[in-house]
Amino acid sequence: MKLAILDDYQRVALEMADWTPLRDAVEITVLDRHLGDLDAVATALQGFAIVCIMRERTAFPAALLERLPDLKLLVSTGRRNDAIDLDAANRLGVTVCGTSSPGHATAELAFGLILALARGLVSEASSMRAGGWQVGLGRDLKGAVLGILGLGRLGGQVAGFGRAFGMDVIAWSENLSETRAAEIGVRRVTKHQLFQSADFITIHLRLSARTAGLVGAREFALMKPDACLVNTSRGSIVDARSLIEALEQEQIGGAALDVYDEEPLPGDHPLRRAPNLLLTPHLGYVTRETYRVFYGETVELVRAFLEGRPRNVLASDQP
Numbered sequence: 001m002k003l004a005i006l007d008d009y010q011r012v013a014l015e016m017a018d019w020t021p022l023r024d025a026v027e028i029t030v031l032d033r034h035l036g037d038l039d040a041v042a043t044a045l046q047g048f049a050i051v052c053i054m055r056e057r058t059a060f061p062a063a064l065l066e067r068l069p070d071l072k073l074l075v076s077t078g079r080r081n082d083a084i085d086l087d088a089a090n091r092l093g094v095t096v097c098g099t100s101s102p103g104h105a106t107a108e109l110a111f112g113l114i115l116a117l118a119r120g121l122v123s124e125a126s127s128m129r130a131g132g133w134q135v136g137l138g139r140d141l142k143g144a145v146l147g148i149l150g151l152g153r154l155g156g157q158v159a160g161f162g163r164a165f166g167m168d169v170i171a172w173s174e175n176l177s178e179t180r181a182a183e184i185g186v187r188r189v190t191k192h193q194l195f196q197s198a199d200f201i202t203i204h205l206r207l208s209a210r211t212a213g214l215v216g217a218r219e220f221a222l223m224k225p226d227a228c229l230v231n232t233s234r235g236s237i238v239d240a241r242s243l244i245e246a247l248e249q250e251q252i253g254g255a256a257l258d259v260y261d262e263e264p265l266p267g268d269h270p271l272r273r274a275p276n277l278l279l280t281p282h283l284g285y286v287t288r289e290t291y292r293v294f295y296g297e298t299v300e301l302v303r304a305f306l307e308g309r310p311r312n313v314l315a316s317d318q319p
Contacts, residue, residue: 002070003050003302005030007057016288017295025306026050034058034264042067049073050305052298055081055101055285057263062088073305077101077285077294079314082207086316095305096314099297106284107157107204110232113256113278114141114200117228122278139199139226142166147198148186149214150233151176155204156184170194173205195222200230207234215239220246226253232284235260244274258284 003026005013011032019028029048035041035058042064045051049070053060055078062085065071071094076084079098089096116122119138127135146162148155148171155171162169169186172194181188195201201223205211215229216239223229229252231238240261246252254276263282265271271279285294297312304311 001026001050001306002048003028003052004045004048005052007034007054008032009034010286012291013052013295016291017299019299021303022299022306026302038064045071050075050302052302053077053081054294056083059083060089061085065089065092065094068094073097073302073310075099075298075301076314077298079312081314084314086314090316095310097301097305097310097312098314099294099301099312101285102290102293103153103285104157105287105290106232107154107161109258109280109284110154110158110202110204110230111161113230113232113258113280114146114202114228116278117200117230117254117256118144141200143168144199145170145197147171147189147194147201149173149191149194149201149203150205151180151184151186152204154233155202158202158204159184159186167200170198174210191219192222195219196224198227199224200228202230203233203237205233205237207236212236213239215243217242217245220251223252225251228253229255231256232258235263240271243277244270247274247276250276254278256280258282 008030009032011030013030035044041058045068047070050073051071052075055076060074060083065085065088074089074094074096076098078101081098084096086096118141120136123135127133142165144167146167146169148159150173151171159169163185170189171181171186172189172191176188178188214237220242243255247255256278258280259282271277301311
């Protein structure tokens with residue numbers, strides 16, 4: 001039986017877990033390059049019965065699943081993967097399972113990006129590499145207003161980091177309650193108030209019909225001229241064109257993105273040329289500790305499936 005591991009960009013999947021329990025049952029192939037469009041993925045995966053994927057790096061819509069007649073098991077990192085058509089998988093007899101996800105790594109990165117923006121770390125480090133010295137003036141986080149869009153698990157962790165740095169933390173989401181805000185120790189405000197008053201805004205929302213394009217020209221017009229935006233959630237929540245325009249016109253102070261509408265981000269994408277924009281290549285969950293959970297549990301889920309007792313099966317109607 002053939003097993004493929006997709007999008008292992010760093011070629012570390014086999015090092016992050018003990019795959020020996022599967023060696024007698026499966027032939028493992030590691031694909032470290034992103035395969036690209038649907039035709040390329042369908043061609044590359046012919047004959048594979050098991051495919052292990054990193055959450056939302058490669059999509060599995062119905063049109064792809066229908067072209068993979070040998071596919072029996074799809075294992076995703078994380079218990080939620082909106083890039084998989086679960087209804088189609090169920091119809092075609094493909095079992096889909098998901099690992100757990102620690103989550104804290106993304107919150108840590110989000111706050112790291114806030115620090116980088118506040119102190120101009122990229123430009124200062126670049127100046128040092130080029131033989132220069134100080135080129136800008138940073139700002140304190142203590143006393144600054146941190147605005148959080150989405151106060152779930154990750155947003156709550158970032159709020160804790162902000163409080164530890166002495167920031168005034170405010171939050172908004174469509175369904176945020178006063179009770180939840182009080183539990184986390186932040187002030188609930190309206191969306192309008194958040195964009196008007198925050199010095200740093202960080203996004204921690206799921207992508208949905210309600211959140212797609214949530215941050216656009218109207219929101220950038222509300223922001224302070226030295227305020228900064230951080231997005232480690234989903235690329236489509238921020239309108240990229242509006243962000244570029246806001247940066248080019250110096251409407252806002254800066255931004256940092258770890259997620260994009262298209263990943264990997266094309267080399268000629270206009271975001272790569274926007275001023276005062278810190279870009280990282282979707283590093284949110286890319287840590288040794290998280291990968292050990294992802295791939296360790298992937299091995300367990302494949303083994304359970306081969307033994308006829310699939311675990312952590314994902315359903316299309318799950319919350």
